[in-house]
Amino acid sequence: MTNNVSGHSGPLLEARGLSKHFGLVIALESVDFSVAPGITGLLGPNGAGKSTAIKLFLGLLRPTDGSAEVMGQRPYESIEARARLGYMPEHDCLPPSMTASEFLTHMAQVSGLPPVHARTRAADILRLVGLDEERYRPIGEYSTGMGQRVKLAQALVHDPVIALLDEPTAGLDPGGREEMLALIGRIGHDFGVSILLSTHLMGDVESVCDRIVVLDAGKVTEEGDLSRFTGETEMLYIDVDDRRDELAAALAARGVEAVVDGLSLVVDHASDEQYDLIRDAVVETGARLRRLAPRRRGLAEIFRSASL
Amino acid sequence: MTEARGEVFDLGYRSYDGPREGRGRAYKALWVNGVRTTLGIGRGWGAKIMPGLLFFFVVILALGFVIGGEDHSSYYSAISIILLLFAAIVAPELLCPDRRDRVIGLYLVRPLTVTDYVAARWLAFLSVTLPLVLAGQVVLFVGGTLGAPEPLEYLRDNWRDVPRFLLAGLVIAVYTTTLPLAVSAFTPRRAYAAALVVGVFFISLAVVGILTSEQAVGGGDCEVVIMDGEEVSNTCAEYLVGDAARWYGLLSFGEVPSFVNGHIFTETPDQGAPKAVHELHAAIPIAWYALLTCALGLALWWRYRRIDL
Structure with a gap:
């Protein structure tokens, strides 16, 4: 399969001997794994190194050793690779005074889309995540669930090849969690946008993922198709x-x-x-x-x- | 009569195959967003008050200068305080909310570098301050020309003021942009950044005022000799124009562009630290301005290089 950056074929994300140390703290130690198209779950307890791995793939951090490649390129060196990534952080990251429509249009432009296309994409994506009616309200007035949808929408507004979602169901009530997982499932399986879903909740992974990578204490302990684990x-x-x-x-x-x-x-x-x-x-x-x-x-x- | 019928289409998800303009578009989007934020466009009336007031002030002051027959060289000194106040209050808006709300993390995973982000924000603020400082000078020049008995003669005699006020405007706008943005890079709270900029300006102004005043220096070894009601000897005044006072003047951080202003217009400022500093070799205040501006710019850039995302 050929991916969209420079005709790269192969895994979308690939970690090779990837290590990240923060002083004496070892977040990741010589980790090898790859992420193919589809929905991949990055599973592990809190502090396992999931968010660190995601930030390395986004180019927000540089590896201490080894490499984290996005479609064959190093994200902290390649603007082209970063332009085709989507990121939904775990933490709050939304400007409360902007409307969702304004914010998404702006983020689409910051992703390189011309203004007219950015406005159209913003409207399309907000409708997709179920925020069609509320898109002209300031984000500060949104509920937690609506905020999570805006965070997901900004990760998708520029039509990335792969979206990296860090704990997307965090803080949601059971109903909101189900809806978010259903949405992620549609995006990953029906819309052709691959997903790396980082979570500590096994239920999330079981619901939507095709493959899993299990991290524990900075090391990969399991990796493979979900059906292999459950089928065996x-x-x-x-x-x-x-x-x-x-x-x-x-x-x-x-x-x-x-x-x-x-x-x-x-x-x-x-x-x-x-x-x-x-x-x-x-x-x-x-x-x-x-x-x-x-x-x-x-x-x-x-x-x-x-x-x- | 035909009955109206509605139909619902599930458009689903459409992938995007339109143009992608990469880093240039990203940079431009941040710049436009920065200019809009500075001018309060797309925000409440409260956000528009400061830029509106400043524009009103610079034009009114320029008209006052026209009526009073003042020249271009003293205009920037007159507006520098209000300009710095404006910058102290508005510039943090460009940086602090992005860090406080953690939107910065979303910017830096897109086709942008940290340098692009900082440069776009800096340029956005400069794009507002530069026209603002130049607007008054343009009003002053046009007013002076139209008000002169012989406008053509006025133009012939004063055309050299145009490149001078353009250059001096650039000097003051660059400094007024860089100082508050550099301070804002070290706190996520706008109020702290504004207070720090205003504090640095007024405290350094007061300290330098004391250090360069005749009264303060007169408390030491100097003396004033008065005979028949006339001052015949004043070692305090000699001390004042001595090296120390001239160098102390450089520490008035809010007036640093004014030190350069005097040399651009080749006129001696009439009071305060700019007057004391003007007596140093021209290269010193110019180098001091360049050094401070570059140091502030580097601090701003360095802070974002090390930002914790």
Whole structure:
């Protein structure tokens, strides 16, 4: 796939031996990972080095060692590369006295768009993020959720190749969080703008991401397609209304190991043959079957089991 | 009768394939935004009061100079205080809110460098102060020409004042732009920046006034000898025009452009630190002006190079 800066083909973002030290504090230590088109989650606890990695890719910081490249270029040296990046910071970054329309038009021009195009893009993007009606109100009067939408809009107003979103759901109520994630999903999957989503919330990553990079204490601990993590640990859930213990015994007699999880029996890595054996055991015990379905474990479970 | 029917189209997302003008457009956008901020365009009436008052003041003062038959050389000294007050109050608007609201981080991830940002803001403020300081001189020159019994003769005799007031205007506008912006770079609060600029101006003016006054120096070893009601000897006055007073005068930071002004118009200022400094070699106040302006500009740039984003 060819990306838009100088016909670069390859990963949109690439960290090679990337280190960043702040005096004695090591934020990142010899990190290697890449970000391909689509939505990539940068997951890790607070202080893992996520924001530092994002700032290195934006050119706001210079690496202590190694390189952070954007479409094959170093962002702190290449204005061309920075022109095709979008950034939504975690912290407040909006001028309270400007209207959203004014602010977005201005930011589009600062991104290099001519005034007429900037105004059109600002109106389009504000409508896209659901701020069509409120765009002439000063940003200082906005709620937290509306402010987050303006922050997202300014990251997209110049149609970047990739937008780097730092904790975009921070401070949002559950409804607002769902809406923000749905919006990010549409942008990343339907609109062709790739996303690097930095978050410490596994639910955010599970909702919208195609791939994940897990950072912990300045190092990459996991990297790959989301489906690889959740797919590898597929489990079969068997819910019955009664005779659960008898069913467990019947399964054990057939060599199928089932673990009790709440009201369900869980069979890890169920094979096709085991499906037949489970069917036979249910018939034999006469248990009333309510559900027989695979379930992917959440990322939280994967990381919890990995840390044990 | 046909019934009106509405239809809703989901336009979705349209990618942008129009022109991208890069760094030049980014720089221009910041400059335009800076000029609008300085003049209060697109903001409430409160933001328009200061530039409006200043423009009114410079024109009225210039008309007063025309009526009073004053010349171009003393005009800048007359407006320097009000110009610096204006700069102290308005210039922080260009830098402080961007850092306080953290918008600066959004600018610097776009096709701009820190130097572009600082230069665009500096140029935006200069774009307002320079026409403002020159406006009064133009009024004064046009008024002098039209009011003269022989306008052509007046032009022939005074045309040299035009390049002089253009150059002197540039000198005062550059300094008045650089000083408050450099101070504003070190605080996110506009009020602190304004207070610091005004404080530096008035405190240095007062200190230099004391250091160069005859009374103050007279408290030391000098004496005044009066015979038959007439002053026959005054070592204080000699001390006043001695080296120390001349050098102390350089510390009046608000009047630094006025030191150069006297040399551009080849006229001796009539009072205060500019008068004392004028007695030094011309290269000294000019070098002092250049050094201070460059140092302030470098401080401004250095502060933004090290800004924590």
